[in-house]
Amino acid sequence: MPLDSFHPSVGRVSLPDRTRSPWWELGRRVLMALAILVGTVLLVWFDREGYRDNAHPARELSLLDAFYYTTVTLSTTGYGDIAPMSDQARLVNALVVTPARIAFLVLLIGTTLEVLASQGREMFRVSRWRKKMDQHVVVIGYGTKGRSAIDTLVSNGYDRDSIVVVDPEPVAMEEANRDQLVGIIGDATRRGVLRQAGIEKATHVIITTDRDDSNVLVTLTVRQLNPDAWIVAAVREHENVALMRQSGANSVITSSDAVGRLLGLSSMSPTLGSVMEDLMTYGEGLEVAERDLLVNEVGKQPQRLPDQVIAVVRDEKVYRYFDPVVSLLARGDRLIVVRPAKELPWAPRPGTHGEELADEDD
Numbered sequence: 001m002p003l004d005s006f007h008p009s010v011g012r013v014s015l016p017d018r019t020r021s022p023w024w025e026l027g028r029r030v031l032m033a034l035a036i037l038v039g040t041v042l043l044v045w046f047d048r049e050g051y052r053d054n055a056h057p058a059r060e061l062s063l064l065d066a067f068y069y070t071t072v073t074l075s076t077t078g079y080g081d082i083a084p085m086s087d088q089a090r091l092v093n094a095l096v097v098t099p100a101r102i103a104f105l106v107l108l109i110g111t112t113l114e115v116l117a118s119q120g121r122e123m124f125r126v127s128r129w130r131k132k133m134d135q136h137v138v139v140i141g142y143g144t145k146g147r148s149a150i151d152t153l154v155s156n157g158y159d160r161d162s163i164v165v166v167d168p169e170p171v172a173m174e175e176a177n178r179d180q181l182v183g184i185i186g187d188a189t190r191r192g193v194l195r196q197a198g199i200e201k202a203t204h205v206i207i208t209t210d211r212d213d214s215n216v217l218v219t220l221t222v223r224q225l226n227p228d229a230w231i232v233a234a235v236r237e238h239e240n241v242a243l244m245r246q247s248g249a250n251s252v253i254t255s256s257d258a259v260g261r262l263l264g265l266s267s268m269s270p271t272l273g274s275v276m277e278d279l280m281t282y283g284e285g286l287e288v289a290e291r292d293l294l295v296n297e298v299g300k301q302p303q304r305l306p307d308q309v310i311a312v313v314r315d316e317k318v319y320r321y322f323d324p325v326v327s328l329l330a331r332g333d334r335l336i337v338v339r340p341a342k343e344l345p346w347a348p349r350p351g352t353h354g355e356e357l358a359d360e361d362d
Contacts, residue, residue, distance in 0.1 A: 013129070013184055013196060036104050040070045040097060050089030053082050073097060074104045129182060133198045136162045140188045140218055141208035142172040145234055145255065149206050150181070155283060164197045189217045191225065199225050207233040207249075212240045216247050223248030279338070287341040291351045293333045293358040300329055306350055307337035331358045 044051065045066035053059055061069070061082070069082040074097075084093050137153060139146050142165050150163055165176040165183040176183040186193035188209070199205070205222050207215050212235050219233050233249040235241055244252045266273025278285040290313070302309040302321040312319045312326040313334040319326045326333070343349045351357065 013182070033104055036100050037070060037074065040074065040100050041067050043092060043096060044069055047086075047089055047092060050084055050086030050092075051082055052085045074101050130198065132161075133164070134201045135203050136164055136198065136201065137204045137206065138164050138166060138194075138197050138199055138202045138222075139206045139208065140166045141210070142167040142169075142176050142183070143208060143210065145208035146206070147179075149208060150179075164202075166193060166197050189214060189221060191221060194221060194225055199229070202226060202229050205229050205231045207231065210236070212236055212244075216240070216243055219244060219247040219249050283341050285341055286338055288336065288338055290334055290336050291349075293329055293331070293335060294350055295356045295358050297329055297350075298331055298358050301327060302329060302335070305335070305337075306348075307335065307339050309335050309337050311336035329358075333358070 041063075045061070045063050048061035048066060051061050051065075051069065053061060053065060065082060073093075137158065139150055146165065146167075150165075153163065154160060160180050161182070163181055165173070165181050166186065166188045167173055167176070167183065168185065168187050170185060173183040173185045184193060184197045186196065188194060188207075199222060205226070207218050207222075209215055209218065215233050215235060219231055222229060222231055230251075231249045232251045232253065233244050234253045234255050235244050236255055238254045238257050241252045241254060262273060262276055265276055275286070279288055288310075291307075297305055302312055309321045311321060312323075312329065313336065314326060314330070314332070318336070329335075339349060340347045343352070
């Protein structure tokens with residue numbers, strides 16, 4: 001079975017269309033060819049007095065004769081039994097029928113080449129995509145969570161060309177292609193499908209299927225194929241978090257618990273619930289972001305920075321802003337901050353105006 005077979009356990013690359021559908025192109029060319037044919041038939045029939053049927057010299061050309069003459073002429077067969085005799089008919093053949101014949105042949109040849117070359121062109125596109133795909137993000141599952149994750153990545157500067165979607169459902173893949181995303185149709189628990197997505201070269205893998213057992217198996221497989229990838233996985237039940245981490249996930253998000261906590265907060269304190277929803281909504285109000293430490297911030301307390309620091313990342317460990325370990329900020333630290341989603345004149349974003357970063361060389 002070829003690797004690009006449609007079987008979901010194998011995987012098939014599905015690139016987003018950047019041109020019109022081949023069927024649309026084929027239909028357009030057929031209509032153009034018919035227009036040329038009908039137009040030439042009418043032209044010959046209206047000028048039928050300038051033509052002579054050598055088999056029946058005394059008979060005037062009928063509409064059927066005009067159709068017959070047009071078809072054999074446009075196809076370059078040219079039996080010669082019907083021929084233009086008057087100067088006007090010969091001039092029309094030279095200036096109109098001959099260009100129409102050329103256009104008709106170009107349409108036929110172009111359509112044939114289009115049909116024959118479409119598969120080869122698609123293979124070339126896939127091959128070129130594979131050569132370019134490196135240091136990319138693989139998102140497994142294109143449901144609500146997968147779409148939201150991709151929207152967040154794109155909103156934060158990721159190129160859609162650097163994101164690959166894996167999903168077994170053709171409908172989901174059609175939606176991914178409409179969103180200008182490259183997709184792999186197949187079961188992500190299969191090594192062959194993940195290799196189709198270039199999992200060995202991926203820097204990040206986001207796993208968002210609706211089944212915890214599938215997420216665990218996918219995580220195990222991804223970790224075996226790419227020991228260095230940063231894996232973020234979603235689980236429905238909190239009891240599966242430990243299992244997911246043991247399988248190799250670097251970060252685990254419990255979807256049901258998160259939704260439940262948000263619902264509980266909103267019921268007890270509608271204002272607090274709205275703030276939490278604001279933090280999780282990109283592009284408006286407040287956002288949670290990670291940024292580098294600036295040189296002029298080294299040695300300061302997290303509470304005294306312009307941004308609202310809620311955590312500090314030091315030596316790949318996350319500390320809350322009040323932890324004594326990070327009471328004074330040091331070079332190499334990264335900050336988790338709450339800030340305006342859009343920069344405001346009275347709330348500029350540190351680190352985005354050419355300031356020197358604390359991890360840069362002096």
